Amino acid sequence: MWLGLIGAIAVVPLYWLLVPARWRREAVLLGSVAALAAGDPRLALLVLAVGAILILLLRTLPTAGVMAGRALATAGLAGLLALFVWNKLGGGHGGGLLPSQGGLVFLGVSYLVLKASAAIVDAARGDLPPTPSRDVLAWLAFLPTYPAGPMADLEHFAVQQPAFDRTRALPGLERILIGLFKSLVVAHALGQWADPLVLHPEAFGRGALLLGLYALSVRFYLDFAGYSDVAIGLAALYGFDIEENFDHPLTRRNLVLLWQHWHMTLTRWLRRYLFIPLTRWLLRHGGRTGDRLGPIVGQVVTMTFCGLWHGLAWSFALWGLLQAVGLIWVGVAARPLASRLPQELVRWWRTSPVARACSTGLSLTYFSATIIFVVTDVSSGARYLGRVVGLF
Amino acid sequence: MSAAEVEPLVRGFLRDTIGLADTDVGPDTELVTTGLVDSVGLVRLAALLETSCGIRIPDRDIVADHFDTLRAITAYVQRKRAG
Numbered sequence: 009m010w011l012g013l014i015g016a017i018a019v020v021p022l023y024w025l026l027v028p029a030r031w032r033r034e035a036v037l038l039g040s041v042a043a044l045a046a047g048d049p050r051l052a053l054l055v056l057a058v059g060a061i062l063i064l065l066l067r068t069l070p071t072a073g074v075m076a077g078r079a080l081a082t083a084g085l086a087g088l089l090a091l092f093v094w095n096k097l098g099g100g101h102g103g104g105l106l107p108s109q110g111g112l113v114f115l116g117v118s119y120l121v122l123k124a125s126a127a128i129v130d131a132a133r134g135d136l137p138p139t140p141s142r143d144v145l146a147w148l149a150f151l152p153t154y155p156a157g158p159m160a161d162l163e164h165f166a167v168q169q170p171a172f173d174r175t176r177a178l179p180g181l182e183r184i185l186i187g188l189f190k191s192l193v194v195a196h197a198l199g200q201w202a203d204p205l206v207l208h209p210e211a212f213g214r215g216a217l218l219l220g221l222y223a224l225s226v227r228f229y230l231d232f233a234g235y236s237d238v239a240i241g242l243a244a245l246y247g248f249d250i251e252e253n254f255d256h257p258l259t260r261r262n263l264v265l266l267w268q269h270w271h272m273t274l275t276r277w278l279r280r281y282l283f284i285p286l287t288r289w290l291l292r293h294g295g296r297t298g299d300r301l302g303p304i305v306g307q308v309v310t311m312t313f314c315g316l317w318h319g320l321a322w323s324f325a326l327w328g329l330l331q332a333v334g335l336i337w338v339g340v341a342a343r344p345l346a347s348r349l350p351q352e353l354v355r356w357w358r359t360s361p362v363a364r365a366c367s368t369g370l371s372l373t374y375f376s377a378t379i380i381f382v383v384t385d386v387s388s389g390a391r392y393l394g395r396v397v398g399l400f
Numbered sequence: 401m402s403a404a405e406v407e408p409l410v411r412g413f414l415r416d417t418i419g420l421a422d423t424d425v426g427p428d429t430e431l432v433t434t435g436l437v438d439s440v441g442l443v444r445l446a447a448l449l450e451t452s453c454g455i456r457i458p459d460r461d462i463v464a465d466h467f468d469t470l471r472a473i474t475a476y477v478q479r480k481r482a483g
Contacts, residue, residue, distance in 0.1 A: 303440040
């Protein structure tokens with residue numbers, strides 16, 4: 009990966025000096041595909057094949073009839089799901105969980121699947137304006153964001169006209185360095201410290217194990233946010249503006265806000281293409297039961313999917329389910345409780361810095377406790393948490 | 401439904417469903433970006449506006465840009481009604 013990064017930075021001057029403005033998208037596409045092929049030639053073929061089918065679908069869907077459109081979109085989404093499962097089950101080695109763990113080219117397949125499925129759904133709904141084929145391909149393969157996001161919208165990417173701007177070059181380089189420091193230095197050091205705790209919790213005291221949970225959540229944040237910094241900085245060097253992906257999520261005062269600021273392009277996808285349509289459907293068609301349970305079912309399905317998207321294992325499903333439980337508590341269960349409390353107390357909880365600190369600490373602790381299921385299996389994670397609270 | 405009618409409707413929703421007193425919500429109080437209204441609240445608010453204002457709100461419009469403040473919500477409803 010790092011050789012690829014150095015290469016991508018090294019050719020930036022040639023890109024601006026030699027490539028005419030009208031060919032920059034093609035240059036980005038060719039460079040991205042060549043870099044993917046250098047990682048694994050099968051991957052470049054896979055991305056091009058997915059891109060070709062996607063282009064075909066995007067051209068066909070707007071003019072297809074309702075039934076034919078639904079059938080085509082369903083077939084496209086089913087194909088992407090099959091690709092995702094194949095990759096996660098080992099067909100493409102699945103990729104690492106964290107960007108710093110390597111296997112990035114195949115980690116990127118999970119993002120590719122989400123991006124392509126979003127485009128199919130938008131086209132089927134008639135929400136996607138006609139987009140040139142080269143833009144679709146360049147968007148899918150765009151090397152800075154391909155491996156681990158941020159997942160730029162096709163519309164957002166396609167309308168950009170990369171033009172050299174020296175005021176963006178230095179901040180872009182700076183962003184890359186900051187991202188590398190976060191990911192390769194701080195996150196790596198935290199991982200080195202926390203890994204033995206996860207592997208041998210019986211050898212450590214409760215305090216160290218609790219600290220280990222916080223270290224893991226900070227490690228995951230810095231690893232992903234650091235990679236996003238690298239991607240945004242590298243994209244800026246090529247003249248592309250990519251959306252932010254993390255905005256201090258671990259300092260947010262409840263789990264809803266934490267998730268609004270964690271991996272924001274992924275959570276936008278989850279909201280736009282899963283939670284909102286599913287919950288609205290349940291509210292519209294579920295009668296009284298749907299009205300009461302719709303939001304709960306929507307959260308459970310969405311966050312369990314989020315867990316399984318990260319890894320096809322029970323521990324990831326449990327992690328996602330626990331996120332749903334936390335979100336349901338904040339968004340659904342706590343409100344009726346608050347309505348029964350004195351308004352002065354509720355207002356104090358919402359506005360006081362002390363209450364904010366307590367609330368932030370509770371959210372961070374819950375999020376950190378659940379993250380154990382991302383790094384180990386269900387029984388080991390339960391044993392670890394059991395030791396933290398003194399059960400084992 | 402006029403802009404003057406949308407605001408009381410939304411205030412009623414914020415009071416009865418979200419638990420926010422009228423005095424806690426000004427025209428520019430940030431509702432979504434501060435977490436006062438989450439995704440569940442947004443979906444419920446969209447359903448209420450569709451039913452009461454006779455508009456159709458696409459899934460991709462249910463975002464903070466359109467629903468973060470009373471002023472933004474009112475402006476969005478007016479735009480949708482104007483077609």
